[in-house]
Amino acid sequence: MPFLALDSGVSNPMEEAVQSSHAGLVEKVANYLREHIVMDHFQPGQRLPERTLAVELQVSRTPLREALKILATEGLVVISPHRGAVVAEVSPTDIKEKAYVLSVLEQAAAELTCLNASDDDIAELQALHYEMKACFLRRDRQSYFRLNQEIHNRIVALSGNTALIDMHTNLSRQLYRVRYLSNQKNEKWATAMEEHEAIMAALESRDPEQAGRELRNHLGKTWIKYANGEPIA
Amino acid sequence: MPFLALDSGVSNPMEEAVQSSHAGLVEKVANYLREHIVMDHFQPGQRLPERTLAVELQVSRTPLREALKILATEGLVVISPHRGAVVAEVSPTDIKEKAYVLSVLEQAAAELTCLNASDDDIAELQALHYEMKACFLRRDRQSYFRLNQEIHNRIVALSGNTALIDMHTNLSRQLYRVRYLSNQKNEKWATAMEEHEAIMAALESRDPEQAGRELRNHLGKTWIKYANGEPIA
DNA sequence: GTGCCAAGAATGGCATACCATTTTGGTCCT
DNA sequence: AGGACCAAAATGGTATGCCATTCTTGGCAC
Numbered sequence: 001m002p003f004l005a006l007d008s009g010v011s012n013p014m015e016e017a018v019q020s021s022h023a024g025l026v027e028k029v030a031n032y033l034r035e036h037i038v039m040d041h042f043q044p045g046q047r048l049p050e051r052t053l054a055v056e057l058q059v060s061r062t063p064l065r066e067a068l069k070i071l072a073t074e075g076l077v078v079i080s081p082h083r084g085a086v087v088a089e090v091s092p093t094d095i096k097e098k099a100y101v102l103s104v105l106e107q108a109a110a111e112l113t114c115l116n117a118s119d120d121d122i123a124e125l126q127a128l129h130y131e132m133k134a135c136f137l138r139r140d141r142q143s144y145f146r147l148n149q150e151i152h153n154r155i156v157a158l159s160g161n162t163a164l165i166d167m168h169t170n171l172s173r174q175l176y177r178v179r180y181l182s183n184q185k186n187e188k189w190a191t192a193m194e195e196h197e198a199i200m201a202a203l204e205s206r207d208p209e210q211a212g213r214e215l216r217n218h219l220g221k222t223w224i225k226y227a228n229g230e231p232i233a
Numbered sequence: 234m235p236f237l238a239l240d241s242g243v244s245n246p247m248e249e250a251v252q253s254s255h256a257g258l259v260e261k262v263a264n265y266l267r268e269h270i271v272m273d274h275f276q277p278g279q280r281l282p283e284r285t286l287a288v289e290l291q292v293s294r295t296p297l298r299e300a301l302k303i304l305a306t307e308g309l310v311v312i313s314p315h316r317g318a319v320v321a322e323v324s325p326t327d328i329k330e331k332a333y334v335l336s337v338l339e340q341a342a343a344e345l346t347c348l349n350a351s352d353d354d355i356a357e358l359q360a361l362h363y364e365m366k367a368c369f370l371r372r373d374r375q376s377y378f379r380l381n382q383e384i385h386n387r388i389v390a391l392s393g394n395t396a397l398i399d400m401h402t403n404l405s406r407q408l409y410r411v412r413y414l415s416n417q418k419n420e421k422w423a424t425a426m427e428e429h430e431a432i433m434a435a436l437e438s439r440d441p442e443q444a445g446r447e448l449r450n451h452l453g454k455t456w457i458k459y460a461n462g463e464p465i466a
Numbered sequence: 467g468t469g470c471c472a473a474g475a476a477t478g479g480c481a482t483a484c485c486a487t488t489t490t491g492g493t494c495c496t
Numbered sequence: 497a498g499g500a501c502c503a504a505a506a507t508g509g510t511a512t513g514c515c516a517t518t519c520t521t522g523g524c525a526c
Contacts (some may be wrong), residue, residue: 024314025510026302050478060511062295064476069259069299073306081257082517083477104341104397108334163330164337168398202388258480283508293481298508315487315508469526476519482512489506496499 002188025059032057037076037087038176048077048085074087087113095178098171103219105168106152110199110215111208112159121158122203125151136193147184153195155203155215192218263300263421265290268389270309270320273407274438279316281310289355308407328411331404336452338401343432343448344441345392354391355436359383369426383430388448423458425451 002128036042048068054061065099068085077085112122132147156168173177188190200209269275282303301318304310310318324377346354365380389401405412419425428451435444 049476051476061478062510062512066299066302070302070306079478082518094396097394100394101338101341101396101400104337105334108337138248161333161336163327163404167334171396206264231477282506284506294479294508295482312508316489317508467526469524469525471522473522474520476521477517479516484509484511486509487507490504490518492501494499494501494502496497 024063026063026066026070029057029059029063030070032175033067033071034074034076036178037071037176038173040177040180042087044089046087048087049069049196050084074170090178095175098175100202101221102168102171102175103216104154105164105171106219107212107216109156109161109164109168110211112164113155113162114208114211116160116205117158117203125203126200127152127156129196130132132196133193136189137153141183145180148183148196149179188221194222244320247307252428258296259299259303262290262292262296263303266300266304267307267309267406270304271406273321273410273413273439277320277322279320281320283317286414321403323407323411328408331408332452335404335408336449338397338404339389339452340445340449342389342392342397342401343436343444344393345397347392347436347444348438348443352438358387358391359433361387362429365429366426369422374416378413381416381429382412421454425456428454 033042033048042048048062050064050068054064057064068077068079072079072085076088079085080089117125128147128151132144132151135141135144135147153168155170156165159165195214199211199214199218202214255446266275266281275281282295283294283301287297290297300319301310301312305312305318309321311319311321350358361380361384365377367386368374368377368380386401386405389398392398428447432444435447
């Protein structure tokens with residue numbers, strides 16, 4: 001069975017992986033695999049045999065191999081010589097380490113955002129924040145999660161530092177699975193919400209040190225819990 | 234001819250790219266190209282045509298292409314559809330941005346190192362520091378540069394955070410060229426040396442905040458100069 | 467019955483062939 | 497003489513085939 005045929009019997013699984021339809025095939029394959037890895041449709045440790053995947057995706061092995069190499073350098077899969085590619089296992093240690101770096105990156109981004117963002121940008125951030133608060137009050141975890149992600153990403157985006165943004169995007173992807181699962185069973189939801197209030201206040205008052213500290217603290221608290229208990233997924 | 238004939242007259246350009254001789258070809262090619270790019274043996278903007286490079290390195294296009302994809306995700310080359318790979322241009326903006334992220338990463342590393350490193354580790358750092366100071370007094374820029382790099386890398390390594398180490402390694406590579414050229418014409422050499430003294434003092438007294446701040450300040454000062462003036466290389 | 471070994475099947479690594487797109491240089495028209 | 501257009505060559509993109517290594521499994525010996 002084509003492993004993700006959403007509807008038709010013979011449809012190609014890579015439908016929406018097309019970003020601007022004349023993108024290279026390897027990008028499509030890479031995007032497709034990346035998407036499914038971070039969305040946890042592939043279990044960690046699962047093998048990704050070239051030939052079978054190639055026929056399922058209806059591409060040849062060459063672009064698939066190149067896509068796998070890319071994902072390997074991104075840390076989403078690991079390739080062993082003559083043993084092929086498997087979806088990267090994320091150990092609790094990995095998560096802790098990457099989450100720590102993520103918090104450092106977002107701290108730096110918050111500082112820059114305080115200095116660089118326009119008042120309109122901050123206002124939009126506030127708007128998203130209140131939207132998120134509404135979701136919190138309605139106990140709508142799904143939308144809360146989406147808006148939370150959106151806010152964090154936007155703070156980083158507003159930093160204006162492309163290198164920082166790219167590295168954050170990459171790291172964030174690697175933690176997406178855990179981030180999502182974490183959100184589902186976070187008992188300290190109210191605390192997280194309060195921390196977001198503090199972050200927004202600091203951003204609004206344009207206090208780089210404070211904003212950075214609050215954000216880093218927030219991420220530290222949010223993550224360490226789930227990195228310490230072993231069975232994340 | 235096996236492309237790694239170490240002695241024969243028509244030896245192939247990739248001699249020392251071997252890390253543990255039974256590594257995959259693409260790794261060798263990637264290491265080789267990476268080395269030559271960061272060492273500035275390839276000019277930024279220079280095209281890297283697959284076929285000619287392949288015959289020069291005596292490999293086929295397949296592993297070469299995979300290596301280029303890897304270098305592209307690392308940011309060392311850029312690949313345009315149907316136009317091939319060129320050595321990435323490093324704009325002053327790029328340098329500033331990446332240097333900023335580097336300083337943030339090293340700041341975080343210094344904090345962790347204060348907490349995690351053993352006394353012996355710190356002592357070894359001190360030893361390297363004094364070696365470097367000796368080079369400074371002898372005006373030996375070459376050795377100073379090497380030891381400086383070594384110290385920075387070791388501080389990061391001692392953090393114990395693998396994710397942080399990897400990201401730092403990658404960024405550091407991308408800035409190697411500029412770092413090297415910067416060292417050659419740095420007039421504020423004495424200042425840099427003093428800052429290193431301060432960093433070491435903070436590490437020795439195990440003051441994370443202070444060590445991080447000193448290191449970030451040091452990097453900020455060292456780099457901004459060369460990022461603002463346009464003609465780096 | 468269990469453990470080891472060998473042969474074959476499976477899988478990844480590399481090379482090459484073919485196709486699509488882009489670049490180029492030359493010619494013809496204005 | 498200059499520019500536009502077309503063809504041919506160059507170059508990247510994809511597919512496929514062959515070889516080396518690894519995994520699997522069936523049989524034999526203990």
